[in-house]
């Protein structure tokens with residue numbers, strides 16, 4: 001069964017919490033200061049999706065919990 005991250009990027013406030021949880025999946029975009037989901041695919045405007053492995057689940061669940069804008073979904 002595949003696991004996914006969804007990032008609703010437009011509401012991102014660039015707080016860095018997701019990067020601290022999972023630096024291999026998240027980085028701050030230097031142009032606009034928002035987080036990018038590394039290798040995420042834009043499925044519709046501002047919504048990025050990426051499959052992750054079981055090993056990456058817990059750190060991204062932490063990102064989901066810690067995101068103050070509540071714009072990360074992991075399932």
Ligand code: SF4
Nearest residue numbers: 012013015016018067
């Ligand atoms: S934790 Fe949420 S608001 Fe903060 S940088 Fe990551 S996606 Fe943006």
